[in-house]
Amino acid sequence: MDQDYKLTYFNMRSIAEPIRMVFVVAGVKFEDIRIPRETWPEHNKEKYDYGLLPVLHIGDKQLSQSNAIIRFLAKQFNLSGSNDWENAKIDELAFVLSDIFAEWRAYFIEKDAEKKAELKTALVKVTVPKYFNKVDKIISQKNSGGYLVGEKLTWVDIQYANYLDLFEVTVGPEITADYPNLKSCRKLCSKFRQLRNGLKRGL
Ligand SMILES: N[C@@H](CCC(=O)N[C@@H](CS)C(=O)NCC(=O)O)C(=O)O
Incomplete structure (x- = not known):
């Protein structure tokens, strides 16, 4: 069964866009959740481990830090180095x-x-x-x-x-x-x- 990937960030490129592109390049479906910046102050930030985005959810697991997320996904999708x-x-x-x-x-x-x-x-x-x-x-x-x-x-x-x-x-x-x-x-x-x-x- 396919993994259920959800990536949450703001409606900006910034540090999330390379992660989104990794999904596109790998041809893997993901839910591209974009929180409008103006609604962020009222948002329940507690549900994210550090109250910061981007966050990747896979089922009930969550991963923070853009660099950790991209490395993890690259490894999953064969987009890492060879050694x-x-x-x-x-x-x-x-x-x-x-x-x-x-x-x-x-x-x-x-x-x-x-x-x-x-x-x-x-x-x-x-x-x-x-x-x-x-x-x-x-x-x-x-x-x-x-x-x-x-x-x-x-x-x-x-x-x-x-x-x-x-x-x-x-x-x-x-x-x-x-x-x-x-x-x-x-x-x-x-x-x-x-x-x-x-x-x-x-x-
Ligand atoms: N080092 C973190 C930085 C995360 C970060 O600072 N995210 C900002 C957006 S770029 C954020 O969530 N800001 C909302 C806030 O500070 O309340 C990463 O690379 O993921």
Whole structure:
């Protein structure tokens, strides 16, 4: 019998979208529960272990923390690395993205126009190059058929496909312009829009 997966988050992409995409890529049905942000204050948060989303329910079990959820599902759906070393390199690249995401988030939620412009410059000119120059070089030196780690699609390809797109949409195309290998390594990208079209909307 199929598992009964329910993923609960807000009606946004953010940290839940790669998890949703893992389901879509794996062709596994899930219930995509989206709580309107404005109803969250009245919501019964106690039913979630830490009062935070996303949460994955499988029957009466629940799993919190987006990174734990995506790793668990990737393992279930054969979207992990082929050995411990590949899984460690996948984690390394995922943590790179988490570091960038933390600064992107500060930029994204900033309301003051002047501060926002400063955060954008720091993000595009300092933080992103610090990491992506290296990731771009790693990819250019490996002959992997276009995957970030190993020789098959893994969840970190899905993470990068999602976040590169999110950064471009919310910051501007300049944020990824200098990383051609990273961009071309978006193995999923030709199918990316199509995959996202399979999901509900929400930035
Ligand atoms: N490290 C956690 C972060 C979870 C988190 O902070 N979720 C936010 C949305 S992105 C949330 O539920 N906020 C609601 C609140 O703080 O009441 C993860 O990756 O799942």
